[in-house]
Amino acid sequence: MNSVSLSTFRANQSAVIDAAQNQPVEILSRGSRRRAVVVSPDFFDRAVAALENQADVEAAAQARRESGRVSHEDLMAELGL
Incomplete structure (x- = not known):
């Protein structure tokens, strides 16, 4: 599973959503706190x-x-x- 920071997600939402089509992407806050996971439909x-x-x-x-x-x-x- 790929991981990105919340700020990276905010700046690159389209790219993160595209990456989630292949595998889940977890959104991290404050370095390691898991806030969400983006997955494909x-x-x-x-x-x-x-x-x-x-x-x-x-x-x-x-x-x-x-x-x-x-x-x-x-x-x-x-x-x-």
Whole structure:
């Protein structure tokens, strides 16, 4: 991951956003304090999808713990599929 200072980001926003299309860029303040991370829209979409998938897995596991067994139809309905 690339890192740039907040002042560098302010002065070169377009270049930083261009660089973020290839890999995340962290914005640092006061030398090392992480203030933000700039990522590409594709990276963001994949990260959100992965988090949503993980939440679905956890919900299914919780449902199994609660009742022991969950029908396929109930699980699909709960997940909105």
